Amino acid sequence: MSDSTGRYLISGAGLGAGSGTDLLIEDGRIAAVGAEAAGSNAEVIDASGLIALPGLVDMHTHLREPGREDAETVETGSAAAAQGGFTAVHAMANSSPVADTAGVVEQVHHLGLRAGWVDVRPVGAVTIGLEGQRLAELGAMAGSRAGVRVFSDDGICVADPLLMRRALEYVKAFDGVIAQHAQEPRLTEGAQMNEGAVSAVLGLAGWPAVAEESIIARDVLLAQHVGSRVHVCHVSTAGSVELIRWAKQRGIKVTAEVTPHHLLLTEDLVHSYDPVYKVNPPLRTDADVQALRAGLADGTIDVVGTDHAPHPSEAKDCEWAQAAMGMTGLETAVSVVQQTMVDTGMLDWDAVGRIMSTGPAAIGQVPGQGRPLAVGEPANITLVDPSARRQVEPSAMATKGRNSPFAGRELPGAVIATFFGGHPTVLDGRLNTPVQEAAAWSK
Amino acid sequence: MRHLLSTSSLSHADSVGVLDVAEEMAAVGQREVKKLPALRGRTVVNLFFEDSTRTRTSFEAAGKRLSADVINFAVKGSSVSKGESLKDTAQTLEAMSADAVVIRHPSSGAPHRLASSGWIDAAVLNAGDGTHEHPTQALLDAFTLRRHAAQLAGRSSSGTDLTGMRVAIVGDVLHSRVARSNLWLLKTLGAEVTLVAPPTLLPVGAHAWPCTISYDLDETLRGGVDAVMMLRLQAERMNQAFFPSTREYSRSWGFDEARLAALQSAAGDTVILHPGPMNRGLEISAAAADSDRSLILDQVRNGVSVRMAALYLLLSGEHHRGTADVQTTQKGTST
Ligand SMILES: [Zn+2]
Numbered sequence: 203m204s205d206s207t208g209r210y211l212i213s214g215a216g217l218g219a220g221s222g223t224d225l226l227i228e229d230g231r232i233a234a235v236g237a238e239a240a241g242s243n244a245e246v247i248d249a250s251g252l253i254a255l256p257g258l259v260d261m262h263t264h265l266r267e268p269g270r271e272d273a274e275t276v277e278t279g280s281a282a283a284a285q286g287g288f289t290a291v292h293a294m295a296n297s298s299p300v301a302d303t304a305g306v307v308e309q310v311h312h313l314g315l316r317a318g319w320v321d322v323r324p325v326g327a328v329t330i331g332l333e334g335q336r337l338a339e340l341g342a343m344a345g346s347r348a349g350v351r352v353f354s355d356d357g358i359c360v361a362d363p364l365l366m367r368r369a370l371e372y373v374k375a376f377d378g379v380i381a382q383h384a385q386e387p388r389l390t391e392g393a394q395m396n397e398g399a400v401s402a403v404l405g406l407a408g409w410p411a412v413a414e415e416s417i418i419a420r421d422v423l424l425a426q427h428v429g430s431r432v433h434v435c436h437v438s439t440a441g442s443v444e445l446i447r448w449a450k451q452r453g454i455k456v457t458a459e460v461t462p463h464h465l466l467l468t469e470d471l472v473h474s475y476d477p478v479y480k481v482n483p484p485l486r487t488d489a490d491v492q493a494l495r496a497g498l499a500d501g502t503i504d505v506v507g508t509d510h511a512p513h514p515s516e517a518k519d520c521e522w523a524q525a526a527m528g529m530t531g532l533e534t535a536v537s538v539v540q541q542t543m544v545d546t547g548m549l550d551w552d553a554v555g556r557i558m559s560t561g562p563a564a565i566g567q568v569p570g571q572g573r574p575l576a577v578g579e580p581a582n583i584t585l586v587d588p589s590a591r592r593q594v595e596p597s598a599m600a601t602k603g604r605n606s607p608f609a610g611r612e613l614p615g616a617v618i619a620t621f622f623g624g625h626p627t628v629l630d631g632r633l634n635t636p637v638q639e640a641a642a643w644s645k
Numbered sequence: 646m647r648h649l650l651s652t653s654s655l656s657h658a659d660s661v662g663v664l665d666v667a668e669e670m671a672a673v674g675q676r677e678v679k680k681l682p683a684l685r686g687r688t689v690v691n692l693f694f695e696d697s698t699r700t701r702t703s704f705e706a707a708g709k710r711l712s713a714d715v716i717n718f719a720v721k722g723s724s725v726s727k728g729e730s731l732k733d734t735a736q737t738l739e740a741m742s743a744d745a746v747v748i749r750h751p752s753s754g755a756p757h758r759l760a761s762s763g764w765i766d767a768a769v770l771n772a773g774d775g776t777h778e779h780p781t782q783a784l785l786d787a788f789t790l791r792r793h794a795a796q797l798a799g800r801s802s803s804g805t806d807l808t809g810m811r812v813a814i815v816g817d818v819l820h821s822r823v824a825r826s827n828l829w830l831l832k833t834l835g836a837e838v839t840l841v842a843p844p845t846l847l848p849v850g851a852h853a854w855p856c857t858i859s860y861d862l863d864e865t866l867r868g869g870v871d872a873v874m875m876l877r878l879q880a881e882r883m884n885q886a887f888f889p890s891t892r893e894y895s896r897s898w899g900f901d902e903a904r905l906a907a908l909q910s911a912a913g914d915t916v917i918l919h920p921g922p923m924n925r926g927l928e929i930s931a932a933a934a935d936s937d938r939s940l941i942l943d944q945v946r947n948g949v950s951v952r953m954a955a956l957y958l959l960l961s962g963e964h965h966r967g968t969a970d971v972q973t974t975q976k977g978t979s980t
Contacts, residue, residue: 394753402850403653405753405777405822410849474761475754519762521731523752523775 257289257582262507269298318636477525512603
């Protein structure tokens with residue numbers, strides 16, 4: 203995945219705690235680091251004051267294609283990802299048709315190659331049609347050209363304990379992982395927001411924390427019983443953090459993700475009844491937000507996943523109960539992580555690389571992603587300016603979705619450049635061009 | 646007041662002010678000519694996404710007595726399921742230059758959306774939204790209680806609040822917009838509130854509310870209350886495991902004849918309210934509803950006066966100025 207003519211010298215970028223290093227990019231790889239990189243004949247990117255991170259990998263993205271191209275396409279969604287500093291995304295399976303066959307995951311993978319903005323890694327459905335009745339052809343998807351390793355019915359919980367047990371066991375054959383959307387369905391029928399003090403006043407049906415926590419408790423015990431690994435999507439409650447911490451202490455193979463919006467926003471925003479704040483799982487309390495940050499800081503929560511969920515405006519331009527759930531997140535993720543974790547002193551930028559690149563790449567087994575910024579490694583690199591401040595303006599985003607809960611907020615940090623396989627998909631903070639070779643490969 | 650969406654945002658002065666204007670409006674209702682010219686040339690739309698002949702009729706009478714042009718706009722359930730209909734409808738009403746929109750909607754927060762989304766410029770009056778609030782019901786209940794208390798004390802109700810009054814709200818609090826609006830308003834007006842319900846029909850989070858919570862109706866009644874507000878119970882809740890049977894519910898939380906008899910034999914002037922429509926024999930017995938302690942018909946009657954006051958205050962700017970205007974107008978029309 204190289205830009206054959208492209209030689210780039212990233213000059214003076216901060217690497218983690220270190221300062222001012224040069225990185226030479228050549229033939230899609232990091233050709234030299236430090237003094238050896240300097241002085242070579244290449245297009246120079248002045249990166250003084252910027253942080254260089256391994257290209258970000260999103261654990262949880264909804265690209266909507268096939269089926270809901272009015273909401274997002276692989277092209278617009280993956281461009282949004284590049285703009286947000288990502289070089290790979292996991293595309294969730296709840297498209298139409300559902301990504302539950304080798305054919306659909308190969309189609310999504312192909313669309314990703316053709317778009318050329320990031321590595322699009324399809325997630326396969328656990329059950330046929332996300333219906334929770336019969337296992338989808340997990341092996342066929344794993345063996346397809348898409349090479350699926352993450353399986354999820356996301357949007358819907360694999361609620362049947364026997365089916366969940368079997369899925370966890372079955373994917374061991376190809377070292378897959380089940381990513382669970384933990385939501386006990388009976389406890390959340392008609393649920394509109396977090397159940398608690400605010401839902402009581404607003405008269406909105408509650409989505410209780412126990413509906414998430416009871417599924418996580420069950421699933422970590424199942425994973426222990428059958429010796430499988432399980433990944434928990436978008437952890438949203440303090441109790442879930444406690445359960446996962448307990449499971450990890452017992453040696454259970456569990457990983458977990460948190461979304462940027464759950465790190466920053468609380469249910470108090472729902473007082474406005476503005477559906478831009480409607481999301482699943484719902485925004486919780488400040489105590490939950492603090493517990494999620496602490497869990498991310500101490501490693502209980504492994505990664506950040508945006509749960510980027512674009513919707514057409516009419517899906518939000520209505521009453522709360524009728525509105526769709528979900529928020530966009532790709533183009534604000536780094537900024538929210540900086541504000542909640544870095545600027546608070548809870549994590550340094552090295553750790554941001556771990557939770558937003560190395561960690562998600564490892565869970566999803568994404569080849570060539572989440573690698574150290576070292577000689578010979580693929581040149582997937584994100585440059586962030588931590589001193590920038592910007593007003594979030596959804597209409598200026600690359601995603602089709604205008605449903606950003608951060609609209610109008612001032613957030614710190616900006617993605618200045620994204621290198622995907624040595625090619626700058628983002629330069630000077632703006633989308634540049636996609637990788638062209640990818641299209642050739644796909645033919 | 647720009648909009649009337651909830652009683653939780655009404656100050657003490659606002660609340661007493663609305664009730665005082667409602668008293669003025671009630672006085673108009675006693676006259677031979679029941680109409681005031683106050684809202685002549687103004688358009689009030691009753692936008693009902695949910696059937697409620699009672700509430701709609703009450704608002705319609707209120708608007709007409711103030712000489713407003715009243716338009717009833719009913720939206721059928723089938724078009725509500727299409728999400729954008731609230732916005733579309735709002736823009737239609739905006740094109741009709743509605744000055745006030747009285748909205749009844751099955752979704753909590755729909756009036757809020759209408760008022761804050763910029764779809765429409767009109768004043769928005771919440772006539773009941775989902776399981777959130779029903780502010781004019783609470784105002785008419787407060788009006789009814791205030792009059793009752795004034796009558797007992799032999800004084801005028803004007804300018805008074807409900808300080809020291811003990812009110813029990815009984816039944817399905819979880820799904821009741823009436824209970825929420827009443828709780829906030831009764832607290833603002835100085836009353837002490839006890840919510841009585843089976844634990845399944847109280848919201849998680851209600852423990853933080855400014856009231857006492859009880860699961861035992863008899864104990865609450867024995868403790869002495871000045872008013873009991875019975876909430877409507879939908880029998881279908883039984884199928885969602887909120888309670889085992891309507892019979893068991895009635896026995897524990899219904900205002901049945903035994904409880905009425907106990908009340909009659911005790912001292913005290915406890916009165917009974919119900920927002921209607923009643924399920925006689927379920928949450929309230931026919932004998933209780935029709936007893937001399939029942940203020941249920943007063944509630945219906947007072948509804949028009951309170952809604953006149955709300956419309957009048959929303960469409961004529963400031964409170965005290967509004968009150969003064971009513972008085973002048975009355976003088977003017979009675980000569
Ligand atoms: Zn999900």
